[in-house]
Amino acid sequence: MDLPNDWIALLTLVFILGAKHGLDADHLATIDGLTRYNLRLSPQRARWCGSLFSLGHGAIVMLIALGVGLASAKWQVPEWMEDLGTWISIGFLTLLGILNLRAVLTAPTGAMVATVGIKAGLLRRLQATSHPLAIAAVGALFALSFDTISQAALFAVTATQHGGLAHTLALGLAFTTGMLLADGANGLWITRLLRRADHRARIASRVMGLMVAAISFAVAGFGLARWLRADISQWYEGKELLVGAGVVLLLGTSFIVGNWLARGSRLAAADTAVN
Numbered sequence: 001m002d003l004p005n006d007w008i009a010l011l012t013l014v015f016i017l018g019a020k021h022g023l024d025a026d027h028l029a030t031i032d033g034l035t036r037y038n039l040r041l042s043p044q045r046a047r048w049c050g051s052l053f054s055l056g057h058g059a060i061v062m063l064i065a066l067g068v069g070l071a072s073a074k075w076q077v078p079e080w081m082e083d084l085g086t087w088i089s090i091g092f093l094t095l096l097g098i099l100n101l102r103a104v105l106t107a108p109t110g111a112m113v114a115t116v117g118i119k120a121g122l123l124r125r126l127q128a129t130s131h132p133l134a135i136a137a138v139g140a141l142f143a144l145s146f147d148t149i150s151q152a153a154l155f156a157v158t159a160t161q162h163g164g165l166a167h168t169l170a171l172g173l174a175f176t177t178g179m180l181l182a183d184g185a186n187g188l189w190i191t192r193l194l195r196r197a198d199h200r201a202r203i204a205s206r207v208m209g210l211m212v213a214a215i216s217f218a219v220a221g222f223g224l225a226r227w228l229r230a231d232i233s234q235w236y237e238g239k240e241l242l243v244g245a246g247v248v249l250l251l252g253t254s255f256i257v258g259n260w261l262a263r264g265s266r267l268a269a270a271d272t273a274v275n
Helices: 007-022 025-041 049-071 080-106 118-122 132-142 146-160 165-196 199-228 230-236 240-274
Strands: none
Touching (some): 025 080, 049 132, 049 146, 049 165, 080 146, 080 199, 146 165, 199 240
16 A cells, blocks of 8 residues: 655545544454443443553553564565455454354344454453453554554554654554544443444444445455456555545444434334334
């Protein structure tokens, strides 16, 4: 992915990338698990699980970015890493799409659907924690992945072209802020759904699961198309901000659509009972 040269555009894009990263299936699934666990032990803390997770995750992103910024003058990222990252991303997104679609289709009637993530499933035991520092540590651990490291390295190297470590730090903060807003909102939303656990909440959770699956498939397909077709890759250059904002908007819209469908279903059921 090529980042823009204009500093304001670069800051905005990295902020959007952070928000998009915060809406990854693994983030959603882990925050879901942490929130469910803490809702039983500490209801007040449950609503902050997304923010605490994101702060820990962002701290590692900042460290990676600063480290790469210091080393970028002496080391260049090998070209083969871009192709490797593309195929890893396509494979993981496709698998995440399949897992979340399966979760929606196989969920028992009347049950809420939890978002499925690959790392979240492998590290499920870590979700049984309630101390704020422990929740942040889970987020920090999740940052030690290829996609997070590659994104942090990319904008750190780009930042050095604008002035050095101060710009690297600014981009790291922009990424973390976007991720914090997305993860924090997700934690609050999950807390609200679990506290209600009514028909409306169950429909909303299904809509969100379907949207996560659909976006995973779409992004994986687009990544494959870019790798196979040079003209598609050229078309994408300069549109990273628009595409990233579109993904965030689609997931945000799924929250609204889920609640709207649930409300319509509940009103229809009420009318039927009256008649």
